[in-house]
Every structure is written in C-alpha cells, then in structure tokens.
Amino acid sequence: MMRTAINYLVSGLCILATVLVILPLIAILFYLIYKGASSLNFAFFTRIPAPVGESGGGMANSIVGSGIILFLASLMGIPIGIAAGVYLAEFGRGKALATAVRFTADVLNGVPSIVMGIAIYSLIVMQQKHFSALAGGVALAIMMVPTITRTTEEMLATVPHAIREAALGLGVPKWRTAISVSLRTASPGIITGCMLAFARVAGETAPLLFTAFGNQFWSFKLSEPIAALPLQIYVYAISPYDEWHRLAWAGSLVLIVLIMVSVTLVRIFANRGALKGGS
Amino acid sequence: MSSTRMTPERESRSPLPVPSPLPNAPAASSTDAASGADASLSPIRDFLSKRGSGRLADNSFAAVMLLCACSIFAIVIFIFGILVVHSRLSLMQFGWKFFTRQAWDPVSGDFGALPFIYGTIATSLLALCMAVPLALGVAVFLTELCPRPLRAPISFLTELLAAIPSVVYGLWAVFVLVPLMRDVIGPFLYKTLGWTGFFEGPNFGVGLLTASMILAIMILPIISSLTRDIMNAVPNSQREAVLALGATRWEMIRIGVLRNSRIGIVGAVMLGLGRALGETMAVTMVIGNHPDISKSLFAPGYTLASVIANEFSEATGDLYLSALIEIGLALFLVTIVVNAIARLMVWAVTRNAPARVN
Known part of the structure; x- marks a missing residue:
C-alpha cells in the first residue's frame, strides 16, 4: 500500500512540476500579446524612436539594424560553421584532433555571451576607436559557429556511407562528394541547424552592448554604431517612461514572433525533410 | 554511433568489392591509355577531370x-589572450587579492570582485535549487509517464522556453515578477520563513531572490531536455527487468532509470549551472545592481556578468576598464571549466555506455 501511495505521489509531483514549468511560459506569452499587441501599429514598423516626452515613434531602425547585424553574422558564421562540421564528419572520423574540436565547440557554446562582447570590444572597437555594426556582426558570428558546427556534423553523420561510397566509386573526387552528395543529402538538417543558431543569436543583447552599441537614428554604415531590436528593448525596459515601456513590449512581441516563427518552421521543415530510407 | 554502424556495413559490403574490380579495372586502364588522345571515349571521366578531380583539389x-575546424580553437585562444592582455593593468595591480576584496570604488581606483562573486554564486545556486527538481520532474513525466499524444506538444513547449531571448525574460520579470515578488511572494516568505534570517530587510521586489527565480525559469529547459535525452538512452530492458521484479512505476524509474x-x-545540471553563471541581461534587469554582500535574499546584489553589462560602457580610466575585463576573464575561465x-x-553517458548495468 505504502509503495503504491508513493508511486502515485511521485507521479502527481511530476505532473505538478510540468504544470509549474508550462505556467511561466504561458504567463510570458500572455503578457507579451496582451501588452505588446495593443502597442503595435503601423508607425512601429515605419518610424524611428521619438524623443522623450513625445508619443508615437517606432523601432523601424532597430528592426533594420538587427537585420543588418544578423546578415553580417550569418555571412561570417555559417560558412565557417558548416566547413568545420564537414571536417568533423568527413575528414576527422576517429582522429584525436576532431574529438578536440568537437569538445571545444561544445565548451565554446557555453561561454557567456557577454564575454564575447568584451573580447570583440577589445579587438575591434578599441582599435577602431568607435562602436560599429561590423563588431556586432563578428560577435554574433562567433556565437553561431559552435552550434552550426555541431548540428552540421550530426546531420552529416546520418548520411549513409553507401551513398558516399557510390559517389567515390564513380570516380568523383572526395571534395565533390562532400559538397554535392553528403552536404546535399543532409541539407534539410543543416538548414535547420543554421536557423536555430540564427534564432538564438537574434535575441542576444549582451554581446551587442559594447559592439553595435545602439543608435536612435537610421544607420546603414558598417563602421557606425547601429540600432538592434534586443538592445532597444533593453534600453526601453529599464527607462522610467511608460511610453517607452509600451514600445519595449511591442518590440519583444515582434522579436518573439520572429524567433518562434523560425523555430516552428524549422520543426516542420526538419520533420518533413528528415532522411527517408537513410540507415 | 556512426563508427559502430560502420562495421556491419563493411561486412555486408565485403562481397561487393570482389566483382567490382573486374569492370573497374578496364575502365581505369582505358582512361590511362586514352587520357590525351581520345577524350570522347569516356565523357564522364573527362567531365570529372575538368571539374578538378586531383590530389591537389582534394588536399x-x-x-x-581543417582550417575552419581549427578556427574554433583559435576563437577560444583568442578570447583568452585578448582578455589577459587587456586586463593586465588590474592583474598586476591587485593580483589574486582581486577576488577576495570587497572594495569597488571607481573614483579612487580600488577594485575587488568579491561582492560580484558572491552574487553570482548565490543566484546560480538558488536557481539550481529551484530548477533541478522541476526539471527532473518534467523529464520523468515526459519520458515515463506522459501519454504518447501529449509528449510532443509538451516537449515542444518546454523547448520554446529556451527560445525566448534573455531580454524578454528580463522585461517580463521587471513588469510582472518584481511586483508579484514585492506584494505577494515577499511578504508571504517574510511571514513564514522570516525567522531564518534569509528574508529580512526592506523588500523592493528586486534582489537576489527575484534574479534567482528568473534564472531558474531560464535554465530549466536546458536541464530538462538534456535529462530527457539521457533517460531515453537508458535501454528498455533495464526498465522491464525492474518491473518484472514487481516494482511500482516509481521504483522502476528510481532504480532502473535515474540510477543508470x-x-x-549531474552533467546536465552542471551545464545549467554554466548557463546560470554567465546569464546577463535578465539578471541585470532585476537584481538591483548594488555591490553588497548581504545574508538577506531580498537585498539587491550584483553578479559578475551584470557588473560588466552595467558599467563597461561608462568605465572611465584604464584601471577601471581592465578590472572589468578581468572580471570577464574570470567568468570565461569558470564557465569553461564548468562546461568542460x-x-x-x-x-560519458550518452556516447559510450548506453547500457551499463550497476
């Protein structure tokens, strides 16, 4: 009897824990929609921030700025990440060096983003003597690399050897096998990995604090401080003005929707694109 | 995984190479002979050789x-190097004492990191205390108890928690959790547990406890999803064996799954700890940002990451800046060790020994 009672008790506790975990998520999403949706309007997407005391204004420059920084980061991070993954899966099988790279990538993944921020600050901003969009892009690119490397490697590992051997047997050189056969077969999974890494850095604020720095006005130059959506949300959230709080909620809603849409798309994409008939 | 899969494949392939040299050998010799003279003999070969099938291209x-793979080492070494170089002023001035001193006085140039270390450790450990039981509960529920149709949506929801950016957690905490803490949870804790001394002093809503709560919410998905993967790696025969001995379901989970x-x-929990140590934005927004060491969890505090986030861009003077960079260096080294x-x-669990019996 006692044992059955404990069994039910623990089962109940587990269900309770799950409910307790889902609860904050629902609370966060509820507040985002409740507070954010009421502040979203056309001006939010087309105007730059209004000065203190004036109502209205939007975050158009932040959205564009985030886009520019993320594009830069993807441009640098994705090729390096995929190439490193290709090395791990195609050339480094069983080598000690590959294990070391894998391990370092996992460890690098856990390094706090703010440390990346000050490292890039010391490297680029201190040399250039001013904050820049380029520095922000580099900081985010460094954060993307380990995630992409590991997912690329895992996805390439699911490609059956028979396919590679078929290509090699036809006399296709190894580099071409890696690009046209292995990478192409694993591409749905690799795209998933890239989008997950993208979604992860899209919401990062800490590495941008001392690199992209933020900007209240339009800026398209890579060598100038640039606005970014998470940065702007941070600035507005800790400000004392109600109008800015309202914009912070709206900005968060936009950011979350962007991230969730990409994560959900990835889910659908990954499930449908999963290797059919792979071993 | 793949290396174990290799062996049966190689075995099954072994009859294949025997016939294959026969058609292959004449093909190879014909291209050798006709390499220059008769390219039209094998258009595929010709096509391939034009597309760079050589030792040079391959190498x-x-x-x-290899270069790209090594860039990951380069990144780690470069971060370490640049942090050391730029914190040398503070390293030389304070030495190891930097980590045991309480002073934080930018005006007179006197720096010590102890309050930040205390704040970081206190919030991270408290967050772990809150998150680990919940995460384990979720993982057990999802792997062992959950009805199959509910499994995918619930695990998707817990993973969504991981996708929410830090700054959005911070925003939510500032406007929802802080008032809740100030008006409901704080007074309740003071009334029931005030005698312990952990819940004393004025309660503004911001402070170590609020920061720990938001941290707990943030590290939960990492711990629970890793724990779930690890529990899934336990072979079903273990579960069946324990059930066959007449165990209840909980005893099966305890003996067959958790023990294995x-x-x-523990690794998953430490990964959560690594994340908690370095979490910046949400903590900065709700911890109160005051370099004090206080027993009360209502008191405002400061963490290593949040002092960097708050003071770095307004740090005047080289010593101030290098003290902040040294804090970053400490954070980097600690998280690297914890993560490693x-x-x-x-x-050790998910790779090599999926079926170890204790």
Missing part, C-alpha cells in the same frame, strides 16, 4: 575544412 579542400543516468543528470566537466559527464 586543398581538406586543408580549408545519474552521471549524465559537464560535457565530459554527459558524453
């Missing part, structure tokens, strides 16, 4: 891939 491709995956669970240990533990 240079491998070298580029304990190293991995955690990864080794998780690897």
Whole structure:
C-alpha cells in the first residue's frame, strides 16, 4: 500500500512540476500579446524612436539594424560553421584532433555571451576607436559557429556511407562528394541547424552592448554604431517612461514572433525533410 | 554511433568489392591509355577531370575544412589572450587579492570582485535549487509517464522556453515578477520563513531572490531536455527487468532509470549551472545592481556578468576598464571549466555506455 501511495505521489509531483514549468511560459506569452499587441501599429514598423516626452515613434531602425547585424553574422558564421562540421564528419572520423574540436565547440557554446562582447570590444572597437555594426556582426558570428558546427556534423553523420561510397566509386573526387552528395543529402538538417543558431543569436543583447552599441537614428554604415531590436528593448525596459515601456513590449512581441516563427518552421521543415530510407 | 554502424556495413559490403574490380579495372586502364588522345571515349571521366578531380583539389579542400575546424580553437585562444592582455593593468595591480576584496570604488581606483562573486554564486545556486527538481520532474513525466499524444506538444513547449531571448525574460520579470515578488511572494516568505534570517530587510521586489527565480525559469529547459535525452538512452530492458521484479512505476524509474543516468543528470545540471553563471541581461534587469554582500535574499546584489553589462560602457580610466575585463576573464575561465566537466559527464553517458548495468 505504502509503495503504491508513493508511486502515485511521485507521479502527481511530476505532473505538478510540468504544470509549474508550462505556467511561466504561458504567463510570458500572455503578457507579451496582451501588452505588446495593443502597442503595435503601423508607425512601429515605419518610424524611428521619438524623443522623450513625445508619443508615437517606432523601432523601424532597430528592426533594420538587427537585420543588418544578423546578415553580417550569418555571412561570417555559417560558412565557417558548416566547413568545420564537414571536417568533423568527413575528414576527422576517429582522429584525436576532431574529438578536440568537437569538445571545444561544445565548451565554446557555453561561454557567456557577454564575454564575447568584451573580447570583440577589445579587438575591434578599441582599435577602431568607435562602436560599429561590423563588431556586432563578428560577435554574433562567433556565437553561431559552435552550434552550426555541431548540428552540421550530426546531420552529416546520418548520411549513409553507401551513398558516399557510390559517389567515390564513380570516380568523383572526395571534395565533390562532400559538397554535392553528403552536404546535399543532409541539407534539410543543416538548414535547420543554421536557423536555430540564427534564432538564438537574434535575441542576444549582451554581446551587442559594447559592439553595435545602439543608435536612435537610421544607420546603414558598417563602421557606425547601429540600432538592434534586443538592445532597444533593453534600453526601453529599464527607462522610467511608460511610453517607452509600451514600445519595449511591442518590440519583444515582434522579436518573439520572429524567433518562434523560425523555430516552428524549422520543426516542420526538419520533420518533413528528415532522411527517408537513410540507415 | 556512426563508427559502430560502420562495421556491419563493411561486412555486408565485403562481397561487393570482389566483382567490382573486374569492370573497374578496364575502365581505369582505358582512361590511362586514352587520357590525351581520345577524350570522347569516356565523357564522364573527362567531365570529372575538368571539374578538378586531383590530389591537389582534394588536399586543398581538406586543408580549408581543417582550417575552419581549427578556427574554433583559435576563437577560444583568442578570447583568452585578448582578455589577459587587456586586463593586465588590474592583474598586476591587485593580483589574486582581486577576488577576495570587497572594495569597488571607481573614483579612487580600488577594485575587488568579491561582492560580484558572491552574487553570482548565490543566484546560480538558488536557481539550481529551484530548477533541478522541476526539471527532473518534467523529464520523468515526459519520458515515463506522459501519454504518447501529449509528449510532443509538451516537449515542444518546454523547448520554446529556451527560445525566448534573455531580454524578454528580463522585461517580463521587471513588469510582472518584481511586483508579484514585492506584494505577494515577499511578504508571504517574510511571514513564514522570516525567522531564518534569509528574508529580512526592506523588500523592493528586486534582489537576489527575484534574479534567482528568473534564472531558474531560464535554465530549466536546458536541464530538462538534456535529462530527457539521457533517460531515453537508458535501454528498455533495464526498465522491464525492474518491473518484472514487481516494482511500482516509481521504483522502476528510481532504480532502473535515474540510477543508470545519474552521471549524465549531474552533467546536465552542471551545464545549467554554466548557463546560470554567465546569464546577463535578465539578471541585470532585476537584481538591483548594488555591490553588497548581504545574508538577506531580498537585498539587491550584483553578479559578475551584470557588473560588466552595467558599467563597461561608462568605465572611465584604464584601471577601471581592465578590472572589468578581468572580471570577464574570470567568468570565461569558470564557465569553461564548468562546461568542460559537464560535457565530459554527459558524453560519458550518452556516447559510450548506453547500457551499463550497476
């Protein structure tokens, strides 16, 4: 009897824990929609921030700025990440060096983003003597690399050897096998990995604090401080003005929707694109 | 995984190479003979040789891939190097004492990191205390108890928690959790547990406890999803064996699942700890940002990451800046060590020994 009672008790506790975990998520999403949706309007997407005391204004420059920084980061991070993954899966099988790279990538993944921020600050901003969009892009690119490397490697590992051997047997050189056969077969999974890494850095604020720095006005130059959506949300959230709080909620809603849409798309994409008939 | 899969494949392939040299050999010799004279004999070969099938192309491709892989080492070494170089002023001035001194006085140039270390450790450990039981509960529920149709949506929801950016957690905490803490949870804790001395002093809503709560919410999905993977790696025969001995379901989970995956669970918890140590934005927004060491969890505090986030861009003077960079260096080294240990533990369970019997 006692044992059955404990069994039910623990089962109940587990269900309770799950409910307790889902609860904050629902609370966060509820507040985002409740507070954010009421502040979203056309001006939010087309105007730059209004000065203190004036109502209205939007975050158009932040959205564009985030886009520019993320594009830069993807441009640098994705090729390096995929190439490193290709090395791990195609050339480094069983080598000690590959294990070391894998391990370092996992460890690098856990390094706090703010440390990346000050490292890039010391490297680029201190040399250039001013904050820049380029520095922000580099900081985010460094954060993307380990995630992409590991997912690329895992996805390439699911490609059956028979396919590679078929290509090699036809006399296709190894580099071409890696690009046209292995990478192409694993591409749905690799795209998933890239989008997950993208979604992860899209919401990062800490590495941008001392690199992209933020900007209240339009800026398209890579060598100038640039606005970014998470940065702007941070600035507005800790400000004392109600109008800015309202914009912070709206900005968060936009950011979350962007991230969730990409994560959900990835889910659908990954499930449908999963290797059919792979071993 | 793949290396174990290789062996049966190689075995099954072994009859294949026997016939294959026969058609292959004449093909190879014909291209050797007709390499220059008769290219039309084998248009595929010709096409391939034009597309760079040579030792040079292969080797240079491998070298580029190797270079990119090594860039990951380079990143880690570069971060370490640049942090050391830029914190040398503070390293030389304060030495090891930097980490045991309480002073934080930018005006007179007197710096010590102890309050930040205290704040970081206190919030991270408190967050772990809150998150670990919940995460384990979720993982057990999802792997062992949950009805199958509910499993995917619930695990998707817990993973969504991981996708929410830090700054959005911070925003939510500032406007929802802080008032809740100030008006409901705080007074309740004071009334029931005030005698312990942990819940004393004025309660503004911001402080160590609020920061720990938001941290707990943030590290939960990492711990629970890794724990779930680890529990899934326990073979079903273990569960069946324990059930066959007449165990209840909980006893099966305790003896058959949790005991087999304990190293991995500790690893997952340490990964959560690594994340908690370095979490910046949400903590900065709700911890109160005051370099004090206080027993009360209502008191405002400061963490290593949040002092960097708050003061770095307004740091005047080289010593101030290098003290902040030294804090970053400490954070970097600590998270690297914690993550390395955690990864080794998780690897030990999910890679090599999926079916170890205790």
